[in-house]
Amino acid sequence: MSAVRKPWIGGNWKCNGTRASVEALITSLNAATLPAPEAADIVISPPYLFLETVQARIRPEVHVAAQDCNAKGMGAYTGSISAEMLHEFGINTVILGHSERRDIFHETSEEVALKCKKALSLGLDIVPCIGEHREERLSGRTNEICFAQLAALAAQITDWSHVVVAYEPVWAIGTGLVATPAQAQETHAALRGWFREHVSAEVANTIRIVYGGSVSGANSAELARCPDVDGFLVGGASLKPEFAAICQNMAAARTH
Numbered sequence: 001m002s003a004v005r006k007p008w009i010g011g012n013w014k015c016n017g018t019r020a021s022v023e024a025l026i027t028s029l030n031a032a033t034l035p036a037p038e039a040a041d042i043v044i045s046p047p048y049l050f051l052e053t054v055q056a057r058i059r060p061e062v063h064v065a066a067q068d069c070n071a072k073g074m075g076a077y078t079g080s081i082s083a084e085m086l087h088e089f090g091i092n093t094v095i096l097g098h099s100e101r102r103d104i105f106h107e108t109s110e111e112v113a114l115k116c117k118k119a120l121s122l123g124l125d126i127v128p129c130i131g132e133h134r135e136e137r138l139s140g141r142t143n144e145i146c147f148a149q150l151a152a153l154a155a156q157i158t159d160w161s162h163v164v165v166a167y168e169p170v171w172a173i174g175t176g177l178v179a180t181p182a183q184a185q186e187t188h189a190a191l192r193g194w195f196r197e198h199v200s201a202e203v204a205n206t207i208r209i210v211y212g213g214s215v216s217g218a219n220s221a222e223l224a225r226c227p228d229v230d231g232f233l234v235g236g237a238s239l240k241p242e243f244a245a246i247c248q249n250m251a252a253a254r255t256h
């Protein structure tokens with residue numbers, strides 16, 4: 001029997017936005033037709049400077065997430081933001097270990113896991129990101145890479161009830177090269193199998209594993225029908241009106 005997992009759709013705005021464009025996005029999302037809050041969790045993740053504005057202005061059923069936090073807390077950590085600060089500002093979710101953080105800012109899986117532990121200790125929901133590079137997929141190492149990233153997380157996480165895992169194959173991010181539904185389903189099922197083997201059947205059945213990488217209004221309906229794809233982490237298309245369509249497509253796929 002498969003568990004009923006509530007769809008989760010995130011919009012990762014990355015390092016994009018001006019006061020004017022953020023204003024326009026808020027206005028557009030507030031006017032859009034979105035799934036009911038019971039049908040899907042919708043989370044948008046603007047850059048830090050815009051968090052407070054977005055939090056204040058976005059419709060209440062849309063949650064707001066940060067794109068990173070440090071593992072340290074408050075202190076002499078120039079340039080970083082602590083989980084305590086996010087918590088104080090009412091930002092209850094944080095994306096961690098995005099491949100851009102890993103590849104451009106050299107974060108290791110161990111550092112990502114420590115950030116996850118810190119954010120969870122403050123009561124935040126976390127969205128750790130995992131995924132393989134193109135050459136790793138081509139050499140048949142997708143599962144090996146993703147499982148190692150999960151194992152690093154599992155060394156620091158005991159309670160998985162506040163975790164949404166984002167599977168984002170690096171070769172699909174910002175490239176227009178979306179994973180096929182068969183590729184997405186195969187890897188998501190493998191990740192769920194990893195949880196069954198290394199954590200518990202309960203966590204395997206309940207944890208939401210979302211797909212990221214060139215998700216669009218056009219391809220989201222088909223991906224949403226994959227039984228182990230519980231939602232999406234959307235980059236470029238989350239800056240456009242089609243984000244609402246992606247949310248609708250995901251929720252519709254789970255409405256029987």
Ligand SMILES: O=C(CO)COP(=O)(O)O
Pocket residue numbers: 012098168172173174175176212213214215233234235236237
């Ligand atoms: O990195 C992503 C979301 O975190 C995906 O980005 P794109 O949707 O632009 O490929």
